[in-house]
Amino acid sequence: xxxxxxxxxxxGYAGLVHRTGGDCASARAYLDRCTGIESSFVxxxxxxxxxxxxxxxxxxxxxxxxxxxxxxxSVTELKKTSAWYDSVDLEQARKIDATYPAxxxxxxxxxxxxxxxxxxQDVRDTASRLKPPGGADGWLQGHLTExxxxxxxxxxxxxxxxxxxxxxxxxxxxxxxxxxVLGNVANWLAGDWQSYANCSDAWDCLGNACADMAANxxxxxTVLGLTWHGNAADAxxxxxxxxxxxxxxxxxAFHDLRDRYQxxxxxxxxxxxTVKGAIAELCDWGAQVAISAAASTAMAASGVGFAGAxxxxxxxxxxxxxxxxxxxxxxxxxxxxxxxxxxxxAASGAMCALVGxxxxxxxxGKGYDNAMV
Numbered sequence: 001x002x003x004x005x006x007x008x009x010x011x012g013y014a015g016l017v018h019r020t021g022g023d024c025a026s027a028r029a030y031l032d033r034c035t036g037i038e039s040s041f042v043x044x045x046x047x048x049x050x051x052x053x054x055x056x057x058x059x060x061x062x063x064x065x066x067x068x069x070x071x072x073x074s075v076t077e078l079k080k081t082s083a084w085y086d087s088v089d090l091e092q093a094r095k096i097d098a099t100y101p102a103x104x105x106x107x108x109x110x111x112x113x114x115x116x117x118x119x120x121q122d123v124r125d126t127a128s129r130l131k132p133p134g135g136a137d138g139w140l141q142g143h144l145t146e147x148x149x150x151x152x153x154x155x156x157x158x159x160x161x162x163x164x165x166x167x168x169x170x171x172x173x174x175x176x177x178x179x180x181v182l183g184n185v186a187n188w189l190a191g192d193w194q195s196y197a198n199c200s201d202a203w204d205c206l207g208n209a210c211a212d213m214a215a216n217x218x219x220x221x222t223v224l225g226l227t228w229h230g231n232a233a234d235a236x237x238x239x240x241x242x243x244x245x246x247x248x249x250x251x252x253a254f255h256d257l258r259d260r261y262q263x264x265x266x267x268x269x270x271x272x273x274t275v276k277g278a279i280a281e282l283c284d285w286g287a288q289v290a291i292s293a294a295a296s297t298a299m300a301a302s303g304v305g306f307a308g309a310x311x312x313x314x315x316x317x318x319x320x321x322x323x324x325x326x327x328x329x330x331x332x333x334x335x336x337x338x339x340x341x342x343x344x345x346a347a348s349g350a351m352c353a354l355v356g357x358x359x360x361x362x363x364x365g366k367g368y369d370n371a372m373v
Contacts, residue, residue, distance in 0.1 A: 005233070048341060056257060225237050281326060
């Protein structure tokens with residue numbers, strides 16, 4: 001196609017791409033601000049979640065930084081190209097453009113946008129997408145309304161306040177298990193799970209921001225394509241179209257993380273509710289065991305209550321067996337939760353794969369680099 005160009009439109013698109021780069025930097029700052037979680041807790045489940053989360057945040061930061069680099073270099077190249085067109089006559093530019101390999105680009109779909117400087121305004125407000133995570137309008141709200149998880153003690157979640165467990169219950173638990181069963185169960189759920197759940201909102205917002213950035217880049221590319229024709233223009237169009245496509249892939253990757261975090265949070269919160277009920281049962285039974293044991297001892301010591309002592313001992317043994325069975329069931333459920341969480345982590349590789357792809361995507365000067373300038 002014969003070269004046609006309006007150099008001011010290249011400058012107009014450079015301005016749009018520059019703003020998109022600023023949006024990308026804002027998204028990176030939002031990532032650092034809104035995905036922090038407490039790392040001081042110790043527990044197998046939390047250690048898995050924390051390790052996976054740390055890697056996801058690292059990948060997301062790398063991805064956004066790479067986009068920022070790509071967009072920044074594109075701004076420079078667009079301005080250089082505009083200045084070069086202004087410095088040569090059209091026939092000279094056409095001769096050089098004809099030496100480029102020919103490429104085809106699709107026709108503009110739907111209504112053709114207007115051209116000119118004002119046509120390079122953003123069509124999406126990316127900054128409005130970066131909302132604080134959590135709150136009544138958060139992504140996670142509505143999914144977990146029946147599983148309240150607002151712990152005063154993050155290490156215990158909705159479990160009983162272990163400090164309020166009666167001395168009788170503690171004595172019975174000691175008789176039944178011989179070790180700190182409550183502390184062990186609390187360790188299962190140790191972690192900053194509320195902040196982890198809020199990260200689901202953050203991933204959702206980042207995905208929406210990437211979608212908006214892609215829409216702006218794609219819109220500007222379409223407008224520029226109405227006045228810039230030729231082989232160099234086709235190469236540039238293809239480059240920016242792929243850049244927008246990568247941003248759309250980032251949207252999908254962030255939304256995949258949103259779904260994974262929501263799934264893991266639901267598993268943990270649901271298990272916490274189950275544990276809450278189980279611990280209440282164990283404490284009730286523990287108190288009964290302690291009372292029965294004390295009564296049996298007193299009857300035996302009196303010398304006249306041997307039959308009653310046997311009854312009390314039998315009742316205590318029955319309760320201890322029930323407690324052991326209930327704890328075993330709880331342990332098995334914990335193992336299933338661990339397995340499900342591990343599967344969720346293993347399946348959340350979209351972000352890592354995208355980071356690899358975008359690292360290979362050329363930065364102008366190495367990829368889209370107008371050879372005429």
